[in-house]
Structures are given as structure tokens and as C-alpha cells.
Amino acid sequence: MGLSSDTEPLSGAEPSESVPVDGVRLVGYPRHAGVPPVTVRTWHGRPHGAVVLGAHAHDFLVLLYVEEGTDVLRVDGRDWPVDAGDAFVIAPGAVVTARADQYGDARVWAVFFPADAVDPDAAAPLVSWRAHPLLAAFGGHRRGGGQRLHVPVDERASWIAHLHDLDDELRGRRDGYADAVRAHLTLLLVRLGRLQPGPVEDPGVEPLLAAVLDVVETRFHEPISLRDVASAVGLTPGHVTTVVGRRTGRTVQQWITERRMREARRLLAGSDLAIAEVGRRVGYRETGYFVRRFRTEHGVPPAAWRKAGRAG
Numbered sequence: 001m002g003l004s005s006d007t008e009p010l011s012g013a014e015p016s017e018s019v020p021v022d023g024v025r026l027v028g029y030p031r032h033a034g035v036p037p038v039t040v041r042t043w044h045g046r047p048h049g050a051v052v053l054g055a056h057a058h059d060f061l062v063l064l065y066v067e068e069g070t071d072v073l074r075v076d077g078r079d080w081p082v083d084a085g086d087a088f089v090i091a092p093g094a095v096v097t098a099r100a101d102q103y104g105d106a107r108v109w110a111v112f113f114p115a116d117a118v119d120p121d122a123a124a125p126l127v128s129w130r131a132h133p134l135l136a137a138f139g140g141h142r143r144g145g146g147q148r149l150h151v152p153v154d155e156r157a158s159w160i161a162h163l164h165d166l167d168d169e170l171r172g173r174r175d176g177y178a179d180a181v182r183a184h185l186t187l188l189l190v191r192l193g194r195l196q197p198g199p200v201e202d203p204g205v206e207p208l209l210a211a212v213l214d215v216v217e218t219r220f221h222e223p224i225s226l227r228d229v230a231s232a233v234g235l236t237p238g239h240v241t242t243v244v245g246r247r248t249g250r251t252v253q254q255w256i257t258e259r260r261m262r263e264a265r266r267l268l269a270g271s272d273l274a275i276a277e278v279g280r281r282v283g284y285r286e287t288g289y290f291v292r293r294f295r296t297e298h299g300v301p302p303a304a305w306r307k308a309g310r311a312g
Contacts (some may be wrong), residue, residue, distance in 0.1 A: 033308035049308040062090035069106035075146035134189040149195040157233025
């Protein structure tokens, strides 16, 4: 489900709509200094504006848990009935369709997070979430972008307890809460993985997509463009754009920017490098452009991000 900005309760950062990819709106997950990239929402029946209407995709992972009642989710053109005790996962890039006149009476918990919330120091391209053991249930497009798993009755109380604890940590922001948030998220994902009915299917990564993201990973610190990436994999820019957009919900340039920003955040948090040097190391030769680009993505300039992160 896509999110809007006027619904409570909310804890964590606020996802926001971005530009369309391949004709489908993309809902992106913004970053805020010192705030773990995890959002928790809950609603009962109609989610009062929490859902972006129409067809849209996310650049983050979605975990839904139905505490009581029933509903129907439409993901990649398929209707999924959900009932009390169901956990439902939606992969990044899956197309979710929401209608204003189609809501059940379910009490739903929702957890939204990008892949690096689980492993913030990962150096590999974020498409590697498909191979991460904690994220295997999100599986990918062989399941149509969504999967429904059923929580046994005797485990449901502990699921609700973990969700409440995660929500409380995000709201309270007590000392050490970022570590506590990651721990609670990890526990939820471990429990989710145990619901798999059999051996986890290896979703793999499409060879072209893997090749494109390998180029991004290897060369993000250079002045690289879509045309450069397409040339490196031996295809036209249009073909690469279509494949990457449909499989990930992002453009190639968004992947380049995401990788640069992820490295910039790491350097700002873990070093005392000058802002200009951070920008140079992540592919921006002009400091002013790096600062503007960072501010666009995060709402604050790099120096403010560094200061806020260290204060937290």
C-alpha cells in the first residue's frame, strides 16, 4: 500500500510519492538524520488516507499483519484475501492497486522499511536483498510480488507484542532506540521466515538487472549516466530503462543516486572527511551540486545530516 502524509498513528519516517516509473507512480522512502529507516502504521477498516489510490509501486519492503477482520489486497493484478493471523509481504517494485470503495474490516499493522534497515553497512547493491536470509519471504516476482503467510494461533500474541515494541521504540526515541528498532525488526523477520511452508525458493536476480547494478556498484563514484550503463551491458538505454523500471520500480539514474547517497551517509556518519571530499568520493565533482542533490534527497544539507546524526 502506498502512503500519504495525513494519517495517524505513525512512527518512523514518512514515505512519499515520487516520479512515475514505466507509467506507475513510485512511492519512495525518504531518509532523516538519526532516524532509523523504519515506519509503523496501524488502522482498522478504511485506513483514512493511508493508502495511495490507483496503481503504484514502492522502493521499499512492506510487511502487513492482520490482527483481526478481513480485507483484500491487489498486488501485480492478483487479488489476495487476507484474514486474522495473516502476514502479507510486498516486494519493492510490485504494483499495488488500491480503490477508494474497496476496504474490509481488518485491523492491520504495517511495517515499511528499505533493505538497508536490516543491514545498514552492506556494501553490495540493494537488489541483493533478494539473497538476504532475513528477507527471503519477500521473494520477488516469481510469486507475483506478494506472498501471504499464516501465523499460528499460539504465536499471534508474540507477533503483536513485537509490533507494539517496535512502534514504542520508534515513538519514544529513548537512548539506544536505533539499535532496539533494528533488533525488533530482525525478530519479526526471523518469525516471518519461519512461516515458510518449505524450502525457500531462490528467486535469483535477472542477469541483465544484476549486470546493470554491478556497473552501478563498480562505477557510482564516477560521472556515470544511463547511456554509460547501457553501453557497459551492450544494450540500448531504452531497453535498460524498461527492464530495470519494471523489475525494481526505479530508474537507472535513481539507482545511481541511491548508491551515491548511501555511501555519502556512511561517510558522513563514520568519518570526519570534508563535505567536498565526501562528494568527490561518491561521484560529484562539484561540491555545490552534491550539497543540492543531498538536500533534495534528505531535506537537509550534508553538514546538518552529520550533526543531527551524531547528536542522536
